[in-house]
Amino acid sequence: xxxxxxxxxxxxxTPTFANALRAEIIKLRSHRPTWVLAGFVLVLLGLVLFAxxxxxxIRSELPSRPLAALDQALPAVxxxxxxxxxxxxxxxxxxxxxxxxxxxxxxVVLGRGTTRSQLVLAKLAAALLLGSLLLVVYAFLxxxxxxxxxxxxxxxxxxxxxxxxxxxxQLGLAVLxxxxxxxxxxxxxxxxxxATRSLTGGMVLSILFFPLDNALALVLRAxxxxxxxxVLRSVSALLLGPTLNRLPGLxxxxxxxxxxxxxxxxxxxxxxxxLGVVAGWFLVLLAMALAxxxxxxxxx
Amino acid sequence: xxxxxAIELQGLGKRFGRxxxxxxxxxxxxxxxxxxxxxxxGAGKTTxxxxxxxxxxxxAGRLRVLGGAIPEDSAEVLPRVGPLxxxxxxxxxxxxxxxxxxxxxxxxGVPPGRIPELMELVGLSDRAGDRVSRxxxxxxxxxxxxxxxxxxxxxxxxxxxxxxxxxxxxxxIRALLRQQRDRGTTVFLSSHVLGEVERVCDRIAILxxxxxxxxxxxxxxxGSAGWFRVGLDDADQALIWLRDQxxxxxxxxxxxxxxxxxSPTGRGRDLNLALAGAGFVADSLTAxxxxxxxxxxELTEGEG
Numbered sequence: 001x002x003x004x005x006x007x008x009x010x011x012x013x014t015p016t017f018a019n020a021l022r023a024e025i026i027k028l029r030s031h032r033p034t035w036v037l038a039g040f041v042l043v044l045l046g047l048v049l050f051a052x053x054x055x056x057x058i059r060s061e062l063p064s065r066p067l068a069a070l071d072q073a074l075p076a077v078x079x080x081x082x083x084x085x086x087x088x089x090x091x092x093x094x095x096x097x098x099x100x101x102x103x104x105x106x107x108v109v110l111g112r113g114t115t116r117s118q119l120v121l122a123k124l125a126a127a128l129l130l131g132s133l134l135l136v137v138y139a140f141l142x143x144x145x146x147x148x149x150x151x152x153x154x155x156x157x158x159x160x161x162x163x164x165x166x167x168x169x170q171l172g173l174a175v176l177x178x179x180x181x182x183x184x185x186x187x188x189x190x191x192x193x194x195a196t197r198s199l200t201g202g203m204v205l206s207i208l209f210f211p212l213d214n215a216l217a218l219v220l221r222a223x224x225x226x227x228x229x230x231v232l233r234s235v236s237a238l239l240l241g242p243t244l245n246r247l248p249g250l251x252x253x254x255x256x257x258x259x260x261x262x263x264x265x266x267x268x269x270x271x272x273x274x275l276g277v278v279a280g281w282f283l284v285l286l287a288m289a290l291a292x293x294x295x296x297x298x299x300x
Numbered sequence: 301x302x303x304x305x306a307i308e309l310q311g312l313g314k315r316f317g318r319x320x321x322x323x324x325x326x327x328x329x330x331x332x333x334x335x336x337x338x339x340x341x342g343a344g345k346t347t348x349x350x351x352x353x354x355x356x357x358x359x360a361g362r363l364r365v366l367g368g369a370i371p372e373d374s375a376e377v378l379p380r381v382g383p384l385x386x387x388x389x390x391x392x393x394x395x396x397x398x399x400x401x402x403x404x405x406x407x408x409g410v411p412p413g414r415i416p417e418l419m420e421l422v423g424l425s426d427r428a429g430d431r432v433s434r435x436x437x438x439x440x441x442x443x444x445x446x447x448x449x450x451x452x453x454x455x456x457x458x459x460x461x462x463x464x465x466x467x468x469x470x471x472x473i474r475a476l477l478r479q480q481r482d483r484g485t486t487v488f489l490s491s492h493v494l495g496e497v498e499r500v501c502d503r504i505a506i507l508x509x510x511x512x513x514x515x516x517x518x519x520x521x522x523g524s525a526g527w528f529r530v531g532l533d534d535a536d537q538a539l540i541w542l543r544d545q546x547x548x549x550x551x552x553x554x555x556x557x558x559x560x561x562x563s564p565t566g567r568g569r570d571l572n573l574a575l576a577g578a579g580f581v582a583d584s585l586t587a588x589x590x591x592x593x594x595x596x597x598e599l600t601e602g603e604g
Contacts, residue, residue: 013407015375015408016408018408019405019408023405026401030391103392104387105389108403113376297356298356
């Protein structure tokens, strides 16, 4: 060790939410596996776009009826985002929380005056920013891909120019449905990470959350078929995974790819009500993350 | 409570279920002091340090740090504290510099030039860009110290800062702690390297089974057991007489034929009077200064 820095008085740092968020962004930015996974999602998008370019309906409809082609293309694109970005967000958000306990860095962060609620909210905000970035890049690349496909099949971008307003509205609602998925996965990751205080446990449980949620929907469906209890139908309407499976179809009016193959609630909610369920889960998971972080001793 | 204290603990206690980790602990660390916090493993040192840092909530008692109550005033007080609790906690996937950068961002208000300055201070400039996962334990310990010093804290809370360091590194830590004291920084230090504690600490506290067993200066602890080394003409006869006394049963022949014996009251003059009363005139009588390790082991016998 060399001579000390020039003597001076103590500094007066002020940990704030903004400072905590800045630190979380640096942590996230430097985590290579997150970006590798995100890159993998974009590769999947490329494969989907290539498959769509070979689709008979799209090839025949796109030049003359772009809305029909869009109806054909959107569900697959949305499904890949929900599944791919979902995995990225579930793992990265639960990792952001669990990592602090696994490495013991929670002692350094909290021992310097960052409050527990500031830390939880900063982690949530950082994960939401990652999700938003993924969504923007995904939407942009999808737009570029579909435009190139249009030019390839129709010889120009004219079909995009004549697409009716309904088509643009559907695109907007598709983005909204993807945003709901981003919000849900982020909240699940942070909530489970805070509850388990474990890197591996948090990541595993976050990944398992939606399969378990969907499995529960199937169990409820089977139980309802046997007992015909209305409460089982009502409970199924509160499950997050099945709600997200049906949401794209509810918002855009298309047959959602996820809703076709994955369980959905037994009660038919409106798009607004489904968004209400997503918002409710977000708030419950956030409240849980804040509550379990607030008073428990840090022994990591 | 005194506003001039850096740390004040009053009746502090912590239970984990049915296990009591810390009990009725009263302690004051003055501002600008280097204070050693000792005790065998499991004595409650780390739990106490965690309570000071607001990481663990006390079950009983009151706790003030730099004049503010913990946990109530944590947000105002803790940004002025530099912690290093147990093993250094670092982001292994980040470089040494990036670890400091993350924590500087977390705190805010740390000048950018401070990071290379600190890497230089702890001797890690050459490895600043390497991932921490490739650092040795000693290098991580040095980086942990840099993290603690990042914002020139008013109070350093250091749990085993010499852990994993070679002798040269331990000496550097000692010099660093002295520099911090000269700057007016209070240091609350736990260490198993008693020789280092002896060299740098103004005062110490020893914890035993979660309770305070001693608090005071190292010097007074070393001389506090009331042992004396006595020069006597007839040492053998004196030893026989001394061993018959209820307070002298562990008297023994020490170095150079001198008798080592405990005073009946802890004071040299009372031992001298007792010997003279029995007809043994002392040629010399000096207080035995034990080293800190001996005193520590005596106070914590059977622990750890």
